Amino acid sequence: MRGIWRFYLTWQARLHTIEKVIAALLLLMIAGVVLAGTLSRYILKEPWFGTDRLATYLFMILCFWGIQMASSYYEHIQVEVLATWVKGRSRALLGAGASLVSALFLMLLAGWGYRYVRLSAEQGEMDLVLGIPLWWAYVFFVLAMGVSALRYLIAVGLWLEVWRGGLNPEAFQKKTLL
Amino acid sequence: MKGAFIGGAVVLLIALGVPLFVLLGSLSIGLFAVNELLPPESLAEALIKYMMEVVAKPALLAIPLYILLGAVMSKGQTARALTDFMEALVGWVPGGLAAATILSCMAFGAISGSSPVTMVAVGSILYPAMQRAGYPDKLALGAVVVGGSLGILIPPSIPMIVYGIMAKANIEQLFLASVKPGLWAGLGMVAVAVGWGTLAKLPRQRFALGVAWRTFVRALPALGLPLLVLGGIYGGLYNITEAAAVAAAYVLFLELVLYRQLRWSVLRDALSEAATALGSIMAIVLMAALLSYFLVLAELPFWVQEWVEGQALSPRAYLLVVMGMLLVAGMFMDTLSAILVLVPALLPAAQALGVSPVLLGVLFIVALEIGYITPPVGLNLFVAMGYFHRPMGAVVRASWPYMLILVAVALGLAMWG
Numbered sequence: 341m342r343g344i345w346r347f348y349l350t351w352q353a354r355l356h357t358i359e360k361v362i363a364a365l366l367l368l369m370i371a372g373v374v375l376a377g378t379l380s381r382y383i384l385k386e387p388w389f390g391t392d393r394l395a396t397y398l399f400m401i402l403c404f405w406g407i408q409m410a411s412s413y414y415e416h417i418q419v420e421v422l423a424t425w426v427k428g429r430s431r432a433l434l435g436a437g438a439s440l441v442s443a444l445f446l447m448l449l450a451g452w453g454y455r456y457v458r459l460s461a462e463q464g465e466m467d468l469v470l471g472i473p474l475w476w477a478y479v480f481f482v483l484a485m486g487v488s489a490l491r492y493l494i495a496v497g498l499w500l501e502v503w504r505g506g507l508n509p510e511a512f513q514k515k516t517l518l
Numbered sequence: 519m520k521g522a523f524i525g526g527a528v529v530l531l532i533a534l535g536v537p538l539f540v541l542l543g544s545l546s547i548g549l550f551a552v553n554e555l556l557p558p559e560s561l562a563e564a565l566i567k568y569m570m571e572v573v574a575k576p577a578l579l580a581i582p583l584y585i586l587l588g589a590v591m592s593k594g595q596t597a598r599a600l601t602d603f604m605e606a607l608v609g610w611v612p613g614g615l616a617a618a619t620i621l622s623c624m625a626f627g628a629i630s631g632s633s634p635v636t637m638v639a640v641g642s643i644l645y646p647a648m649q650r651a652g653y654p655d656k657l658a659l660g661a662v663v664v665g666g667s668l669g670i671l672i673p674p675s676i677p678m679i680v681y682g683i684m685a686k687a688n689i690e691q692l693f694l695a696s697v698k699p700g701l702w703a704g705l706g707m708v709a710v711a712v713g714w715g716t717l718a719k720l721p722r723q724r725f726a727l728g729v730a731w732r733t734f735v736r737a738l739p740a741l742g743l744p745l746l747v748l749g750g751i752y753g754g755l756y757n758i759t760e761a762a763a764v765a766a767a768y769v770l771f772l773e774l775v776l777y778r779q780l781r782w783s784v785l786r787d788a789l790s791e792a793a794t795a796l797g798s799i800m801a802i803v804l805m806a807a808l809l810s811y812f813l814v815l816a817e818l819p820f821w822v823q824e825w826v827e828g829q830a831l832s833p834r835a836y837l838l839v840v841m842g843m844l845l846v847a848g849m850f851m852d853t854l855s856a857i858l859v860l861v862p863a864l865l866p867a868a869q870a871l872g873v874s875p876v877l878l879g880v881l882f883i884v885a886l887e888i889g890y891i892t893p894p895v896g897l898n899l900f901v902a903m904g905y906f907h908r909p910m911g912a913v914v915r916a917s918w919p920y921m922l923i924l925v926a927v928a929l930g931l932a933m934w935g
Contacts, residue, residue, distance in 0.1 A: 363793035364786045367586055374579065374763035378756055392576065395759075399579050400570075406797025409790070416537035416798050417852065421894055423535035438534040445540045448547075452562035456570075459563060478570060 404484035411488035432503035439495035446489035539801035546808035583762030588630030592639035595777035603737035610725035613715020616661040623665035627672035628744035637666020664920035672700035687875040706923035806858035837932035848889015
């Protein structure tokens with residue numbers, strides 16, 4: 341394996357540990373906020389102000405965070421009709437092609453998302469309950485798509501390294517469990 | 519010409535093996551661009567706005583919490599407590615371990631809302647036990663794979679929540695309506711396991727009252743979970759999302775305080791796996807929602823309704839047609855995409871015929887549950903292949919005897935639902 345890919349995979353593993361902690365905290369925060377809203381409904385006879393809206397925004401952020409996390413080890417569910425039958429170098433080329441197409445698609449979404457965030461900010465869209473601008477939540481979509489696009493672009497290189505025989509796909513690809 | 523271009527692009531993407539959300543998203547954007555159903559200058563804004571509206575739907579908030587429940591239970595002691603009790607309870611009947619597997623899947627499914635998580639949580643404990651006891655691989659693997667699919671039929675269920683959002687149907691009613699078919703399917707599979715065990719003269723465990731009692735006491739807090747979730751919802755104490763949060767807090771309490779075997783690193787990994795799974799699901803949901811949006815703007819529901827009226831189909835005949843379509847769709851689409859794409863197309867005609875959205879929803883779930891175990895796009899098949907190290911052919915062959923029960927339940931729903 342070339343040094344650059346070894347370096348990338350090492351840092352990817354370290355970064356993933358931080359990503360895991362953030363994901364875990366976000367999930368616990370959502371559960372906590374919903375639970376607080378539920379309990380307060382019984383104790384204070386009405387839900388805490390804005391808990392449902394706050395939980396929704398945390399959920400949006402977690403969704404986009406999860407999308408980019410699933411891209412870090414390419415855990416998104418794939419359509420593997422041909423890929424299961426093709427082995428070796430041909431499989432690596434298919435992988436590189438799929439990664440390139442995915443990266444381009446994600447870049448398109450990131451670009452569209454950025455335009456939408458700008459528009460939302462210009463129009464001054466606000467959440468009236470919490471009093472926060474909506475683009476604060478939308479910007480996570482742009483980040484998720486952008487980071488995912490970058491990761492799929494890196495995957496092109498990783499697959500080409502597999503094609504050269506210097507890397508095993510299991511080193512950078514996992515199967516998700518839903 | 520336009521159709522051939524889009525068809526060719528889809529075939530190319532499938533051949534490359536792109537992620538499913540990329541396939542669905544590219545198809546949706548391509549269809550919008552080619553058909554000009556939205557003004558080209560505002561296409562990007564309209565599609566992103568639609569995706570943001572989908573992701574902000576409050577009912578979706580329940581999904582990460584049910585995934586969290588499944589993830590924590592499968593990493594902790596809850597799944598073990600349930601399977602131990604079921605094994606002690608029915609391990610003595612012929613094919614008892616397979617029956618215990620299915621009953622455990624039913625109990626686990628009544629807490630978690632995910633099919634593959636149910637399969638792995640129960641299968642990782644009972645599949646090796648069945649192998650050690652000399653069960654034929656077909657009987658053991660089939661019980662795990664098809665039993666696991668009960669996770670989406672027995673409430674709470676993630677696909678049912680998505681169906682409820684798409685069909686604007688009452689999710690509580692959907693949950694309630696799926697209990698009976700879930701029980702029929704589960705008990706039917708138990709009957710297959712026991713019949714198979716009797717014919718194959720499989721070794722049986724001795725029934726020990728003391729062991730059954732001990733395992734029952736240990737499993738009691740976990741067995742109380744379905745009551746906490748479903749009892750709370752139907753008792754009017756809380757809604758589906760709140761029930762998930764209460765249950766998540768309860769499971770964390772069980773694992774961290776009662777069983778005390780869940781370390782922070784394991785919990786962190788379970789939670790991050792849940793977030794990753796949520797990301798995978800939501801990427802597909804968002805892109806399938808775009809396709810669904812296109813189909814509605816292209817008036818596909820209207821065409822379906824017109825076709826149904828032209829054929830003078832009875833409600834029963836329509837449900838049978840829908841069931842056939844869903845069985846085929848389930849072979850090629852994942853459950854959530856199929857719901858998002860097909861519900862807007864098929865629901866209006868059903869409502870025009872007087873079919874309740876709740877009945878249609880339960881039929882959707884049962885038929886698509888079969889899709890979980892049919893190639894080429896059966897999620898449980900892929901997870902089983904990876905997790906239990908078995909080739910696809912072996913998993914498919916093991917699944918079909920149990921799958922017939924699901925087909926019978928789907929037929930029953932279409933005919934007499």
